[in-house]
Amino acid sequence: MLKIPLAGDFVGASDSDFVIAEWTQDGPEWVAPLHYHRNCDEAWYVLEGVLSFLVGEDETLVPAGSAILVPKGTVHSYRNAGEVPARYLLVMTSKTHQLIDAIHSSSDRSPEGMAAVFERFDAVLLGWPRQTKV
Template structure:
């Protein structure tokens, strides 16, 4: 993981054991953009009203204020870089550490909104 004052880059892998199920449910970040660069496998994305698949060597940018979710597109591992702001990184850490019943509050505390 690379962490700076203005961005964080995380290298993550989804094992592909639940293709089509959300890695992250539908949500938005009011003040922060977010980007993915797929290194291996493929991810599916819903960005606004559109869906698309992003494969190895491709990237996608989700502008602030845009509803989005993503999932493993196939039943095989998908490795990707997630480029996010420090605020989104803090949100992800809080979600992983917290109870799902607190997620709505956690999203709000990080200027984001959980939509599903």
């Protein structure tokens, strides 16, 4: 599977071992609520800008040219921490990609509805992180 350009899209399939997405985050809001995946690791590589990751209790800045791995079972979220849009690659399992698709296509945005979506993909939704600055 070839994607030219990859920007704003992903490469991989629902039966792949992993999926790579290239996304951009403009604003400083958290991209996802705090959550963890019971059986899936995730990794990000920052191409431009800077992302801030809340991993457990620690918030860490990840600038362009750097990468972070969040192991399965680890509570996490992330956001753009810079003044310019952050562009990054997200390397995830196909199950995590299916979760993201299900979140975006869900009509029930209630906390209970979203918790059920996370649970369907072996993940646990915990709620939104506090707004912090590092």
